[in-house]
Amino acid sequence: MNTVISAIALDYPPDKLHVYLSDDGGCSVTLEAMKEAWRFAKGYWVPFCRAYGIKTRCPEAYFLGEEGNTESSSGSELMADRERVKVINDVSFDEASQEDDGEEMPVLVYVSREKRPSLPHHFKAGALNVLLRVSAMISNSPYILVLDCDMYCNDPTSARQAMCFHLDPKISPSLGFVQFPQKFHNISKTDVYDSQLRNVLWQGMDGLQGPCVSGTGFYIKREALYANPIKDVDVMELKQYFGPSNEFIKSFGRHYTPKDHQHSSSVGFLYLSVVEDYFTGLVNLHCKGWKSVYCDPARPAFLGAGTTNLNDVLVQSTRWSSGLVEVALSRFCPLIYVPKKMSALQTMCYGEQAFFPFYFLPLWCFATIPQLCLLNGIAVYPEASNWFFMVFSFVFLSSLSKHIQEVLSTGGSMSSWINEQRMWMIKSVTCHLYGCLDAIMKRLGMREASFMTTNKVIDDEQTRLYQTGKIDFQTSIMLLAPLVILTIVNVVSFVGGITRAMVAGKFSDMFIQVFLSLFIVTMGYPVIEGMILRKDKGRIPPSVTILSVLVSTIFLSLGSLVLIVFLK
Numbered sequence: 234m235n236t237v238i239s240a241i242a243l244d245y246p247p248d249k250l251h252v253y254l255s256d257d258g259g260c261s262v263t264l265e266a267m268k269e270a271w272r273f274a275k276g277y278w279v280p281f282c283r284a285y286g287i288k289t290r291c292p293e294a295y296f297l298g299e300e301g302n303t304e305s306s307s308g309s310e311l312m313a314d315r316e317r318v319k320v321i322n323d324v325s326f327d328e329a330s331q332e333d334d335g336e337e338m339p340v341l342v343y344v345s346r347e348k349r350p351s352l353p354h355h356f357k358a359g360a361l362n363v364l365l366r367v368s369a370m371i372s373n374s375p376y377i378l379v380l381d382c383d384m385y386c387n388d389p390t391s392a393r394q395a396m397c398f399h400l401d402p403k404i405s406p407s408l409g410f411v412q413f414p415q416k417f418h419n420i421s422k423t424d425v426y427d428s429q430l431r432n433v434l435w436q437g438m439d440g441l442q443g444p445c446v447s448g449t450g451f452y453i454k455r456e457a458l459y460a461n462p463i464k465d466v467d468v469m470e471l472k473q474y475f476g477p478s479n480e481f482i483k484s485f486g487r488h489y490t491p492k493d494h495q496h497s498s499s500v501g502f503l504y505l506s507v508v509e510d511y512f513t514g515l516v517n518l519h520c521k522g523w524k525s526v527y528c529d530p531a532r533p534a535f536l537g538a539g540t541t542n543l544n545d546v547l548v549q550s551t552r553w554s555s556g557l558v559e560v561a562l563s564r565f566c567p568l569i570y571v572p573k574k575m576s577a578l579q580t581m582c583y584g585e586q587a588f589f590p591f592y593f594l595p596l597w598c599f600a601t602i603p604q605l606c607l608l609n610g611i612a613v614y615p616e617a618s619n620w621f622f623m624v625f626s627f628v629f630l631s632s633l634s635k636h637i638q639e640v641l642s643t644g645g646s647m648s649s650w651i652n653e654q655r656m657w658m659i660k661s662v663t664c665h666l667y668g669c670l671d672a673i674m675k676r677l678g679m680r681e682a683s684f685m686t687t688n689k690v691i692d693d694e695q696t697r698l699y700q701t702g703k704i705d706f707q708t709s710i711m712l713l714a715p716l717v718i719l720t721i722v723n724v725v726s727f728v729g730g731i732t733r734a735m736v737a738g739k740f741s742d743m744f745i746q747v748f749l750s751l752f753i754v755t756m757g758y759p760v761i762e763g764m765i766l767r768k769d770k771g772r773i774p775p776s777v778t779i780l781s782v783l784v785s786t787i788f789l790s791l792g793s794l795v796l797i798v799f800l801k
């Protein structure tokens with residue numbers, strides 16, 4: 234409701250603004266709540282915001298008063314009105330006498346689509362396409378803002394800001410969409426899970442053809458989702474691509490050719506991948522020649538709910554990995570499909586993302602093989618006195634310093650660097666692995682597509698853990714066990730390696746391996762703490778620890794056996 238109210242209250246001519254809510258749950262409570270939200274917005278909230286030039290137009294955020302609400306015309310009159318609106322916001326305002334001073338309001342439309350078990354509904358992309366078609370019949374506005382249900386408009390002027398780009402005659406003809414950054418209102422100072430999604434790629438891509446679609450917080454030109462405009466096209470041919478509705482075809486107002494002659498599913502948001510944002514932006518927008526711009530004003534235009542517990546982070550990241558790998562393994566793989574349609578650099582930006590989940594492979598190797606060899610006294614890296622030692626150190630240190638530089642230059646601290654590094658390692662050995670497997674199984678027809686939505690409520694204990702910067706290990710054993718197993722393997726190999734060096738008095742040939750284990754153990758310290766020291770609800774359950782000890786023992790002994798047999 235806060236999302237809807239903040240959108241209704243956007244600073245934009247009300248007769249030109251139409252708000253559509255998609256309720257994929259198809260729940261009558263949502264409909265009733267929306268009617269109530271509408272009456273509140275019309276009777277109190279919008280007049281209040283307009284009268285006092287309120288900047289924070291999401292009621293919940295406004296009354297939390299996080300920013301002190303220093304509005305333009307503060308005074309006793311404002312305070313009195315504010316109290317009144319707050320009281321009405323808190324209780325059901327149906328009981329309060331409702332004022333209707335004929336305030337001009339945008340149109341608000343509630344949409345819930347029919348879903349049948351026999352037909353795939355395509356999750357968010359399906360919902361967006363329904364809104365696209367419904368809105369074509371009602372308002373048919375040429376520009377569309379897409380907002381997730383867990384985000385709100387934090388700056389009422391965002392529509393005007395976006396229109397500055399859309400109406401700029403120099404860029405307007407080829408401008409597909411204006412993307413605002415995805416920022417969150419609920420991220421704690423420590424941000425243990427690296428939920429802020431720090432992003433430098435979008436800035437970089439802004440200098441090329443433009444940033445990817447982020448799924449939310451973007452103003453897109455309706456035309457860009459339909460087609461490449463040209464005139465005079467056969468209506469029957471249009472119906473083949475856009476469906477049989479005469480009304481819908483009429484809504485174009487002008488003629489379009491279908492976007493892609495090879496397949497009819499290329500109108501609107503695309504279904505092949507659960508990262509519909511990345512995929513639609515790639516295939517339907519940038520590959521068709523549309524450009525985008527990145528708009529990152531000082532006051533965040535939109536604020537959303539970020540993930541604040543390990544389970545949500547891992548579930549979300551697994552979905553993203555799976556969706557990206559699905560694209561990488563399809564005929565739309567950026568490296569195969571894209572060349573000639575986009576510049577080489579833009580292609581690389583898309584490619585880097587699609588292939589990112591494959592990091593699971595090197596990370597699993599780095600976390601197990603040198604360790605196994607260390608325990609068996611086998612050196613896999615050059616010794617410290619060797620010239621090649623410098624090469625390895627250089628590669629390692631330069632990649633770390635590049636990351637540190639990126640974090641510091643975007644306002645982060647050394648502790649955010651550690652969090653990012655740790656979360657990358659955690660996600661690589663779990664989410665990226667499972668995401669890849671999921672995508673491969675889908676490809677082989679062994680699994681159906683699924684969109685696990687991120688959880689929207691967390692309990693008090695979880696909030697407390699999050700605020701104190703402690704990782705909440707309450708998640709499935711499938712996601713947790715790899716972390717625990719790899720940490721144990723590295724602790725064992727580090728202790729074994731140090732002991733060996735002390736006994737044999739030779740440290741130099743095993744230095745890199747010992748260091749690698751130490752690095753992983755340091756990064757994995759919260760796991761050790763969760764296994765041994767913590768007693769709270771978010772600790773690692775003893776059953777998982779015992780299982781992991783067992784698996785690690787089996788891995789190390791079987792691995793050692795294999796090494797002995799093969800190296801003899």
Ligand SMILES: O=c1ccn([C@@H]2O[C@H](COP(=O)(O)OP(=O)(O)O[C@H]3O[C@H](CO)[C@@H](O)[C@H](O)[C@H]3O)[C@@H](O)[C@H]2O)c(=O)[nH]1
Nearest residue numbers: 257356357360381382383447448449507508549684686687
């Ligand atoms: O069957 C579905 C599933 C999701 N949604 C909507 O999709 C949005 C995103 O879902 P959420 O559960 O919040 O997932 P997140 O992981 O937070 O979403 C991120 O990742 C998605 C791609 O996986 C992007 O589309 C989103 O913009 C981006 O915020 C929400 O508004 C949902 O209501 C639907 O409408 N129908």
Ligand SMILES: [Mn+2]
Nearest residue numbers: 381383538687
């Ligand atoms: Mn979300």
